[in-house]
Amino acid sequence: MSKLKALIFDYGGTLDTGGCHWGRFIWHGYEEMCIPISWDQYKVAYVYAEKALGAGHIIQSDYTFRQTLQRKLQMQVACLREKELWNVTDEVAQSTVDSLLQMLYNKVGKYTFESKGVLNSLGKSFPMALVTNFYGNIEVVLNEFDIANCFCHVVESAKVGVRKPNPAIFKLGVEALEMKPEEVLVVGDSMEKDIIPAKQSGCKTAWLKGETWEGKQHENCCADYVISHLSQLTMLLKN
Numbered sequence: 001m002s003k004l005k006a007l008i009f010d011y012g013g014t015l016d017t018g019g020c021h022w023g024r025f026i027w028h029g030y031e032e033m034c035i036p037i038s039w040d041q042y043k044v045a046y047v048y049a050e051k052a053l054g055a056g057h058i059i060q061s062d063y064t065f066r067q068t069l070q071r072k073l074q075m076q077v078a079c080l081r082e083k084e085l086w087n088v089t090d091e092v093a094q095s096t097v098d099s100l101l102q103m104l105y106n107k108v109g110k111y112t113f114e115s116k117g118v119l120n121s122l123g124k125s126f127p128m129a130l131v132t133n134f135y136g137n138i139e140v141v142l143n144e145f146d147i148a149n150c151f152c153h154v155v156e157s158a159k160v161g162v163r164k165p166n167p168a169i170f171k172l173g174v175e176a177l178e179m180k181p182e183e184v185l186v187v188g189d190s191m192e193k194d195i196i197p198a199k200q201s202g203c204k205t206a207w208l209k210g211e212t213w214e215g216k217q218h219e220n221c222c223a224d225y226v227i228s229h230l231s232q233l234t235m236l237l238k239n
Contacts, residue, residue, distance in 0.1 A: 004204065004237065006177045007122060008170065010188035011132035015115040015147070016065075016108045018229070019189045019210020023050075026073070029104050035096065041085045042076075049075035059135035064144050066105050068137065073097045073104075112145045118230045119150040122237065129153040131173040131186070133164050133193070153177060164193040167201040174203065185224075187233065195223045206233065 009015060017025045023046050030042060049072055053059060058075075059068050077093050080086040088096070122128065130151045132138055136158035142148035153176035157163040160172055174181050181202030188194025189208045198205050199222055207223035208230065225236060 003183055004185050005126070005183040006179045006185075007126045007128045008131050008173045008177070008184055008186045008198070008203070009119075009128060009151075010186075010190070010194050011130055011134065011138065011141075013189040013210070014187060014194075014208055014230075015119075016112050016145075017189075017210075018111045018114075019208040021189070021211060021213040023213045024211045025107075026076075026100075026104065029100050032103065033096065033099060035086070037080060037086050041080065044083065044085065045076040045079040048079045053135065059137060061136045062140060063135070063137045065108065065141040066101070066144075068135065068141070069105060069108075070097065070101050073100050109145070112147065115230055116145070116147050116150070118233060119147060121234055123150055125237070127152050127177055129155065129173045129177050131155045131164075131169055133157040164190075165197040167197040170198045170201040170203060174201065185237075187230075191221070191223075195221075199223075206236070 013019065013021055026046065027039065027042055030037065052075060053072065058071060074097055077097055081088065081093060119128065128151050130138070132155070134156045136156065138154060138156045139148065142151070142154070153173065155169060155173045155176060157169060160169065162169040162172065170186060174184050177184060182204065185204045185206055186194060186198035187206045187208060188198070189210055191207060195205045195207050205223045206225040206227055207221065209226050209228055227233060227236065
């Protein structure tokens with residue numbers, strides 16, 4: 001790792017959930033609250049909400065993470081009700097969203113606090129950039145969790161017009177850092193959206209291996225390094 005000079009981090013699933021795909025992360029919240037729907041039913045609602053959020057201007061540029069998550073949950077529950085997969089009153093639906101929101105937001109706060117410690121440590125030795133698929137409000141979110149100062153550059157899909165898994169978005173991160181691709185380590189939780197395209201752009205990669213959306217094991221892992229917790233980066237980068 002002697003040639004490594006800078007780091008690029010993914011956001012969602014990497015800094016906020018400890019490597020757990022957001023679809024699974026929310027599903028576990030449904031499980032904890034004993035919401036009576038199946039995994040397959042939940043997937044319908046999750047995919048619907050994600051496509052709608054990605055296609056439109058639903059999330060405003062001043063939305064906090066809490067507001068963004070609330071909108072996701074509202075759309076999921078509305079989809080479940082519309083498709084008659086979960087028949088409940090308006091009051092029960094709203095109460096469920098409120099409870100889910102508080103539970104998940106608290107968990108994200110804890111994961112992000114842990115990530116902040118790692119970022120602060122690594123930031124003493126490396127310039128760091130964030131490269132993320134997000135809705136145009138990532139700066140608000142980073143300030144909300146007090147990690148904005150950890151990054152000298154932020155490349156957000158909604159603002160640059162390029163989304164992962166297009167390798168071009170990682171090239172933008174490398175260019176912002178004014179480094180060569182081989183001098184940059186990309187850290188992310190998604191094999192398809194982070195590791196593979198980052199490798200294609202010429203970067204080194206560290207895969208934060210956690211719970212994936214469909215439970216894929218990725219036996220043919222192309223990452224240079226595999227970690228199970230961000231804290232392992234500190235020791236890895238000392239070697």
